[in-house]
Amino acid sequence: MTKSIIKGIGHYVPENIVANDDLSKLMTTSDEWITERTGIKERHHRKNRNDSEETTAFLAFKASEKALKMAGLSAKDIDYIVFATLSPDYFFPGCGVLLQEMLGCNTIGALDVRNQCSGFVYAMGVANAFIKSNTYKNILVVGAEVHSFGLDFSDAGRGVSVIFGDGAGAVILSASEDENAGDILSTNMHSEGKFADELCTKFPGSKFGWSDRMRLEPENVTDAEIYPVMNGNFVFKHAVTRFPETMMEALNAAGKTVEDLDMFIPHQANLRIAQFVQQKMGLSEDKVFNNIQKYGNTTAASIPIALSEAIEQGKVKRGDLVLISAFGSGFTWGSVLFEF
Numbered sequence: 537m538t539k540s541i542i543k544g545i546g547h548y549v550p551e552n553i554v555a556n557d558d559l560s561k562l563m564t565t566s567d568e569w570i571t572e573r574t575g576i577k578e579r580h581h582r583k584n585r586n587d588s589e590e591t592t593a594f595l596a597f598k599a600s601e602k603a604l605k606m607a608g609l610s611a612k613d614i615d616y617i618v619f620a621t622l623s624p625d626y627f628f629p630g631c632g633v634l635l636q637e638m639l640g641c642n643t644i645g646a647l648d649v650r651n652q653c654s655g656f657v658y659a660m661g662v663a664n665a666f667i668k669s670n671t672y673k674n675i676l677v678v679g680a681e682v683h684s685f686g687l688d689f690s691d692a693g694r695g696v697s698v699i700f701g702d703g704a705g706a707v708i709l710s711a712s713e714d715e716n717a718g719d720i721l722s723t724n725m726h727s728e729g730k731f732a733d734e735l736c737t738k739f740p741g742s743k744f745g746w747s748d749r750m751r752l753e754p755e756n757v758t759d760a761e762i763y764p765v766m767n768g769n770f771v772f773k774h775a776v777t778r779f780p781e782t783m784m785e786a787l788n789a790a791g792k793t794v795e796d797l798d799m800f801i802p803h804q805a806n807l808r809i810a811q812f813v814q815q816k817m818g819l820s821e822d823k824v825f826n827n828i829q830k831y832g833n834t835t836a837a838s839i840p841i842a843l844s845e846a847i848e849q850g851k852v853k854r855g856d857l858v859l860i861s862a863f864g865s866g867f868t869w870g871s872v873l874f875e876f
């Protein structure tokens with residue numbers, strides 16, 4: 537039976553660090569409020585809000601180079617790309633094709649996944665299915681975001697804009713017949729679209745007639761259509777319910793228990809959500825990896841960035857049983873359980 541192993545991983549964030557105190561110069565907020573509610577101390581934003589070079593695909597390119605290096609592969613060895621993002625360079629085409637060109641891959645398939653905070657978990661689930669069905673051998677799976685250009689840094693947007701950061705993480709998922717190799721043991725993905733409006737960005741969606749309205753009546757376009765809107769408390773309550781469900785589903789499907797886990801890496805949405813889930817699942821602190829303090833919520837990028845750092849720091853080692861889980865806009869949620 538073909539196994540899906542994580543052969544390489546890497547992450548990349550823009551150099552520019554924005555601390556909570558920097559944000560309090562733009563809006564009525566404070567380091568104390570942000571730290572207490574979210575755990576975030578700083579995040580990375582590209583230097584210029586309207587930069588056309590340090591794009592989502594570019595961040596993904598930098599992370600992918602590192603992942604390829606760790607895997608000992610070249611871009612020509614990659615036979616498929618799965619790219620998760622909610623902040624693509626273009627409305628269309630997707631970012632996967634841009635990454636294919638930047639890396640100099642062959643004319644391989646490139647699929648974009650639009651599942652926001654759950655995007656990387658979905659992307660890994662799709663890639664795993666391709667590997668297990670012997671369709672592809674080396675798949676580049678990416679989560680990347682540039683949020684900073686699309687946030688409202690006025691008081692009206694403070695409940696959302698303080699949370700998000702820019703960054704990218706990339707994984708090379710490869711087929712292996714080696715009986716000692718790691719493997720993806722189970723995946724699950726879920727959605728509940730009735731809550732789409734609870735966390736969304738409306739423009740440039742086809743439901744909102746955005747191009748004519750932007751051109752002909754820009755004065756009637758509202759901030760709530762242009763910028764992300766989030767019913768924070770509502771999202772929080774659903775997240776802390778869905779996380780344990782998807783985690784248990786992943787463990788049960790593989791015949792594993794919480795005690796078997798070496799590391800749990802939750803999507804980095806809010807440190808309070810992660811701590812709540814940790815306690816509810818009975819996990820000790822050293823079995824949960826969080827780095828939201830440094831990066832904020834980088835949506836689809838948060839899990840691969842965290843996994844990459846956990847490996848760099850020796851907190852995840854070959855052979856470890858690792859669970860990654862996410863919840864976010866859609867609503868969508870899901871998990872991937874794997875032996876690294």
Ligand code: ACO
Nearest residue numbers: 565569573652653694695698768769771772805806864865
């Ligand atoms: N600084 C200071 N005060 C603020 C700020 C800020 N940045 N933002 C909001 N406030 C104020 C509000 O105006 C409100 O004031 P009021 O009581 O006078 O009306 C008060 O603080 C409390 O606001 P809440 O929104 O109720 O704060 P809450 O405790 O819910 O925290 C937060 C907000 C951090 C957003 C939290 O709800 C959360 O993390 N939710 C989950 C987010 C999440 O998981 N998202 C999913 C992933 S994202 C994705 O998929 C794209």
